[in-house]
Amino acid sequence: MIDLDLTVLRESDAPNLPADESLRDWAALAIGDAAGASLAIRLVDADESERMNREYRGKSRPTNVLSFPTDLPDEVLAELPARPLGDLVLCAPLVAAEAGEQGKPEMHHWAHLVVHGVLHLRGYDHETAVGAEVMEALEVELLARLGIPDPYRERD
Numbered sequence: 355m356i357d358l359d360l361t362v363l364r365e366s367d368a369p370n371l372p373a374d375e376s377l378r379d380w381a382a383l384a385i386g387d388a389a390g391a392s393l394a395i396r397l398v399d400a401d402e403s404e405r406m407n408r409e410y411r412g413k414s415r416p417t418n419v420l421s422f423p424t425d426l427p428d429e430v431l432a433e434l435p436a437r438p439l440g441d442l443v444l445c446a447p448l449v450a451a452e453a454g455e456q457g458k459p460e461m462h463h464w465a466h467l468v469v470h471g472v473l474h475l476r477g478y479d480h481e482t483a484v485g486a487e488v489m490e491a492l493e494v495e496l497l498a499r500l501g502i503p504d505p506y507r508e509r510d
Contacts, residue, residue, distance in 0.1 A: 358382045359392035359436045366399045368446035372464045380465045383496050384472035385439065392436035393472070396443045403445035416445045418452060419467045421474035442471040458505070462497075466505045469496050 360378045364371065372380075377395055385391050398406075403416035410420065423440040431437060444467055453463035473489055480486035494504045 357390050358385065361394040363396040365402065366397045366446040368450060370460055371397055371446055372461060377468060380468040381472050383499065384469040390436045392438045394441040397446050398443055400445055400447050403448065406443060416448050418448050419444050419471040421471045423475050439475040462502045465500055465502055466497060469493055
């Protein structure tokens with residue numbers, strides 16, 4: 355397992371939030387071999403997610419995960435003890451609702467969204483068909499290591 359400096363901010367009263375250890379394991383899996391990384395994960399309610407989604411993406415609705423990559427100059431990064439990847443903001447009630455709608459265990463959906471968000475922080479995106487194919491294939495591969503089925507496959 356990589357050396358990950360993880361900060362978890364729990365700003366939601368939603369039930370069944372994942373443990374810090376689970377968040378760390380999921381994030382570390384998606385980070386890969388990068389040593390000395392740091393990451394912050396905020397668990398928020400729908401109103402905070404909607405506010406941030408509107409402010410940063412121009413969309414007036416909550417979203418399941420927002421990724422904010424670190425954008426620091428190389429000379430600053432060289433002085434830090436851990437390479438900051440950035441921040442993830444996850445909307446706890448929306449994650450739970452989506453898991454129910456999709457008929458999957460809630461913790462599987464949490465794992466998927468943490469992996470998805472960290473891959474965004476690493477520079478992956480799904481803005482093009484090729485980018486989506488690459489990112490989704492990596493997500494499926496990583497989640498399979500956790501015993502989690504392909505989140506993009508239709509459920510019967």
